[in-house]
Amino acid sequence: MNALSPASTASPSTVASRNWSSSSTCWAFCLLLVPLTIATEAPHGYNSGYIIAMFVLGAVALVAWPFVELAVPRPLVHLRELALNIDIVVPSLIYAVDQFSTTLSYQPALQWVEVTFNYTTSNAVYFYYTQSLSNVAFSMVASVISMYTRRYKWVSFFGGCLRVLGVGLMMRYCTTGSTTAQLVIPQIIQGIGGAVVLLIINLGDAIGSAVTGTVQQNLQGLLHQYVDPVVNGNATVATRVYEGGASAAELYPQGSPVRDAISAAWSANMHQLLIGALVSGIINALMCLGMPDRQLATETQNNVTDERLGVMVDPQADPEKRVETTA
Template sequence: MGLMNRIRPGQSQSDNVTTTNVSTISETPEAVTSFANDDKDPASKSPEDGLHGDDAKSANEVPTEAAQSGVQNIEAVTLTWTKKSLIGIFISIWFVYLLNAFQSSTVGGFLPYVTSDFGSHSLLNVIDVVASSMTAAVFIPLAKTLDLWGRAEGFLIMVGFCELGLIIMAVSKNLSTYCAANVFYQVGFTGLIYTIDVVTADATNLRNRALAYAFTSSPYMISAFAGSYAADKMLADIGWAWGFGIFAFIMPLVCAPLYLLLTLNLRKARKQGLAKKEPSGRTLQQSIWYYLIEFDALGVFLFAAGLVIFLLPYNIASSAPHGWSTGYIIAMIVVGFILLVGFALNELYFAPVPFLKFHFLTDRTMVGACLLDLTYQISYYCWNNYFTSFLQVVNYLSVAEAGYVNNTFSVVSGFLLFLVGWGIRKTGYFKWLLWIGLPLYIFAQGLMIYFRNPTGYVGYIVMTQIFISIGGSVFILCMQLAVLATVDHQHVAAALALLNVTGTTGGSIGYTISGAIWTNVFEKALRRYLPESALPNIVDIYGDIEVQLSYAKGTAERIGIQKAYAYAQTRMLAAGTAIMCLSFIWVALIRNHNVSKMSQTKGNVF
């Protein structure tokens, strides 16, 4: 769970009180709305601006009546909390991001050794395909949870998933148990960051949101090197299982302040009469049916199952008894495809409350941003999963050193996010940054193809990572800002959920492409480059990074392994670079919104 697709912004704070032009917010919850210029004083606005003067003021002193209860509750909170509470929220968010950044960096160092302990180093992508596909299916129900139940409730549920995943990981004794735990772990931490990003959007106006996201994402600069060092020490001294156990202990302590701040301020809002807790009037059976419909349980199942079953064969076909002709490989592809078609038909014609908000897809900015995220994630994860393994085997780096190189993105982008956020705040526009970042990103990824060889200097790889970080910093903020600029406050969670669904699905596809290339290319390359004396051990070499590292520098076996890595990685990078070229079309679709003239939130926000 790297920075590039988990940074989904964080925030900052200020005394600005933004006002929402009520006339621009549709009474229909599903409507995608635009926002009026809020530069003018409310009293001076013309009649077509909607409410004005005292009417506008009173409308902005109460939560939006047409919004769902979770949105009304958070608006009540921002209308009643103090500046100290606002600052406390951002500090709490910063520490949760710090925990996520540190565990992400550390666990990234564990993973090749966890799978190698189970003799399955080459199944890295299989684990991530399953977890990413399940995670992609969670965002929309989680958005519903945040809107129907509340931000604090959704946050608490995700903390529970994190805890469950970490504990099961710590005690897992086989790959299947670890894989199941990894699903809970990735769903939990990805959902946790998504929830925090929604809260950040609740507590900021659009003009400052990119800067605020930069602030809450800044812990990645701290954890990049510390996490890699910790992974190295834990593997050497206490083992990866205790590493997961330590994070399971720390997790509740770090997350408690944010949960308490949200719940205590909601209680305060209820005492002041701005938030109400009304009984549903439903029986238990009626409530179960109601939430099954609201969360589109059938759609979630069809999407998650279809994505996993359809993508998995591309990672395991090479190890099947008869390759692509194996019966269960063909069956999985067919069944997965049928489930995905069934999902589409269910969403279009049968679901009372669709999993996806199809009306969002009528807005070209939403479509462009989501497709950019999809392409970006596919491109990145085509090659990244075996990057640290490559650095250790080919460039002779330690676990910590490989982590430092891999986390170049985290360090550089952590700083550049502030510059991007500042640029957006000063100009009010963000699209110009995309036209700068996109060509640079493609150029840098193309350079990695040239420098990814056994005789290459690792410093050149670091240089390309810096260039990639510049482009990534732009994508991270601008994609989120683009989707948020197309909706009202009622649909913030849904818009971010749609962006996360497409991005995480892109990650799954990227893992699948990477796995397909790896399983179909790497072992064949090993047979080509290894000396005949090493061929009897090819299964162990293929499946265990520690066996790969056991061959001394300069030996025929080590050189053969290095050449096989370079051969496979070059093809992964070529695929990722080619796919990323589609992004020029997606950026062209995005409107050049002036976010400084848009209002979305209420109360004491940054």
């Protein structure tokens, strides 16, 4: 069957095999990501029986998925071709890792600035969306550059480096004495980097959210470490702040010993997340170097296949001397 044949021509066996493949993939990721999210509510945390069971079943399903793909006559994903196609594998990894890094540094930022810098809710929201606004604005600039040069590899690498710079600055100024400019500029830089690096986003975001939730569990211990000595060992203060978040922290005036201790604990937890974001950002920038440095075509929309004929082509070859092979 031609790779571009209409879905309506698929046989019942083809549909069944693809359903098996799709189900295996969905169950695998659900059973791995859900326990990361709900483990804090489990009676014994990660040692709870059903949490362990979900991890084991998810891992088994994930390991089984490639074998299902290779065994069925019409797989959902052609693993052999996919694994060898650098034009698909590398950009997908870049997208997933970039979203993972972004989620670690971006998702907890709202409450962090409310607690540590006493931002009002509206100002915290403005701060939170600075990166998104920068991303949208500079995506147009990146698009023009790519259109003019007809290249994307070095634009992506430059964006990856900007991501690393933004997270590095965010780590540097992750302290209570930082100015508004020192807080906002790293967000803008990260937004610029995200605009030019992004070439599988949901998966990276889901894993990033799960890891963020896991790391933020350390906040309770850090609050006890920093706050308890200030309140003469009264553990209820740290517990109340952990459960109430920024609204509970606001009960203690900015500059008071208790609020300073709360801010220090929150910043320490944010620093842990930023380390993960920085490391994954560096990995992401290096992966950009692994992309093929292709020249984008001007006469066709698809740079790799000829959609009219359903054949693979050499996108670098002279249009008059293209080497075509059956897809």
